[in-house]
Amino acid sequence: MLLRDVWKFRCRWIFPIKLLRLVHDEYTILKIKMKRAKIPDVFKTKKRPRIQSQTSEDWGDEAADSTVPSDCHAALMYLHSLVNTDGLAGRLPPIILKHQLYNVMTNRTLVDKQVNELRDTKEIKLLNLGTRPDEFSIVFTKDYVEHVNKHLSDKPIIKRFLSSVVEKTNSVSVDKQMLVEHLEFKDEEITELVNGGVLNVRDFGSWWIALPGAGFFIRHFTKGRDAILRTIRNSKYKQILLRDLETKDLKATKTLGMKYHIEEILGSGAVTKIDTTSGLMLRIDR
Structure with a gap:
């Protein structure tokens, strides 16, 4: 077989095969992109909110x-x-x-x-x-x-x-x-x-x-603390925005004050403080 005939044979079969492979690869990539675009946001992995130490x-x-x-x-x-x-x-x-x-x-x-x-x-x-x-x-x-x-x-x-x-x-x-x-x-x-x-x-x-007279303090301190923790525990996912908690009308916290009790549960580690886009979130982890 002459060299000219060999070259014609390669051009006729090898080049089309490479072209087909290239087209197949491009089609596969396009198909994957289209599949990803159809995935609803709810199934996409989201980053968890960053938990920061209290300041x-x-x-x-x-x-x-x-x-x-x-x-x-x-x-x-x-x-x-x-x-x-x-x-x-x-x-x-x-x-x-x-x-x-x-x-x-x-x-x-x-x-x-x-x-x-x-x-x-x-x-x-x-x-x-x-x-x-x-x-x-x-x-x-x-x-x-x-x-x-x-x-x-x-x-x-x-x-x-x-x-x-x-x-x-x-x-x-x-x-x-x-x-x-x-x-x-x-x-x-x-x-x-x-x-x-x-x-x-x-x-x-x-x-x-x-x-x-410290018994008076202990009684109202315990009642107020329990009322706040119960409110958080009964909230969805056991968490509540700080601003929402402050607006709660909890009778048990009135003697010492809502802010006093919030400082206490944060300082004791009874709740975790989370910084979210909606504001500060208080959560019970255990």
Whole structure:
């Protein structure tokens, strides 16, 4: 076979085969594109909303018009202002849960450090009110002293307790050795302090420094917290927009205030905060 005939044979069969392959590949690509275009949006994979850690700036966008506290003292004053004093009706001074600070300030280590510093300077009292074994509340020392004097001023032992214990120590509890041997309180005087509500039994021979009338706070705190969590849990997908939650008329939250309770559930980690295009979302994950 001559070279000319070989070349004619290749042109007649090989080139058309390559052309057919090219056409087939183009058709396949076009078919895939058309198939994708017909898939409804509902079946397309969407990115999950980004879950961000709580910052006081985010909270301020929808819940507060004040500037973000830069230190623990400013954060305490902010939380102090959220307490519905009308709801307390003079029964108690404003009480702040320590973990509420974790929602206002982003640095937990800094919170713990500055709380200890404020305790050392006797500006605040750290109290265990019995809400949970490891949960501590904060009351400004000035408010604590005024409250005790207001309700127990007729007991001489109370003034001695305030001057020798409350204003001298930053501890959350005292033991019998401290009270009897160092401060020279008698057993009957310790019993009187327990009955007056400034001491609560912690263990045998040990007492928490307490706040008289704290049962009123614990009762309304628990009811308000449960009401908010129940509202979120009963919402679709166990989540609700923050602005929608704030407009809920929950009777159980009126004593302490809705914003007070929201700061508490965020600080305790009871709910997750999610930034969405519709606003801040609160969700229960467990």
